[in-house]
Amino acid sequence: RPDARWLLTVPHAAAALLTLAVLQGWLDQARPVLLPILGSLVLVDLFVMAPGLIRSDRVAVWLKRIRQPDGVTRSAPDSDQTVLLAGNEPDFRMAMLSEGQPGTPEEQEGVRAFILADEFVVGRDPRKTDLCLPVKSIGRVHARISRQAGSFFICDLGSANGTCLDGRRLQKHVACLMPDQCLVQFADQIFHFRAG
Incomplete structure (x- = not known):
C-alpha cells in the first residue's frame, strides 16, 4: 500500500x-x-x-510446532543434543511444479516452484499464494496442493476456470490424490508435477 x-x-x-x-x-x-x-x-x-513474504497462517503453523501439547514452549536444546531437521522426518517429501518437462532442458525454462511446505497455494494474488501466476484466467486463490502422510493431494479452491489433473477436471473443494508424476492444469496454465 x-x-x-x-x-x-x-x-x-x-x-x-x-x-x-x-x-x-x-x-x-x-x-x-x-x-x-x-x-x-x-x-x-x-x-x-x-507482503507475501510472511503469511499469518504459516506463522500459526510454526508456533504450533514449537509448542508442546501442554502449551509450554520448548526450551533450547542442549548444545550436545542432535536436532532432527524437518527434511529428515520419515514421511517428509518434497515436490516440484515446472512448466517444462522434468529431466529435459525445457525444465529450466519457464516457471518452477518447489513444494516444501505441507500446504502450497497456487493463484493470482501474491499476498495469498505460494506460487503466483499473474494471468487473468487464474483465480486469486485457484488451487491448493497439500502434503499428508507422505502423499500429495490437490484441491480446486472454487476457481472459475477449474483445475485438471492428467486431463481430468477436478470437482471444486474436493481433494484428489496426486500421482508422483502428472500434469496439472490451472485454468489454461499447464505444469508438470513431480514428487520425490
Whole structure:
C-alpha cells in the first residue's frame, strides 16, 4: 500500500539514525529502550512493507510446532543434543511444479516452484499464494496442493476456470490424490508435477 510506505518512511529514517547511534556507542544508556522499538519496526516491515513474504497462517503453523501439547514452549536444546531437521522426518517429501518437462532442458525454462511446505497455494494474488501466476484466467486463490502422510493431494479452491489433473477436471473443494508424476492444469496454465 503506497500510503503505508510513505507513512513509514519517516520512522524508518529515524530508526536508521538511532541504530547508527547505538552501534557507535553514543546511546548506550538508551539501548534497552531503543532495541525493542527498532525490533518492532522490523516486524512492521515484514508484515506491511513486504507482503507475501510472511503469511499469518504459516506463522500459526510454526508456533504450533514449537509448542508442546501442554502449551509450554520448548526450551533450547542442549548444545550436545542432535536436532532432527524437518527434511529428515520419515514421511517428509518434497515436490516440484515446472512448466517444462522434468529431466529435459525445457525444465529450466519457464516457471518452477518447489513444494516444501505441507500446504502450497497456487493463484493470482501474491499476498495469498505460494506460487503466483499473474494471468487473468487464474483465480486469486485457484488451487491448493497439500502434503499428508507422505502423499500429495490437490484441491480446486472454487476457481472459475477449474483445475485438471492428467486431463481430468477436478470437482471444486474436493481433494484428489496426486500421482508422483502428472500434469496439472490451472485454468489454461499447464505444469508438470513431480514428487520425490
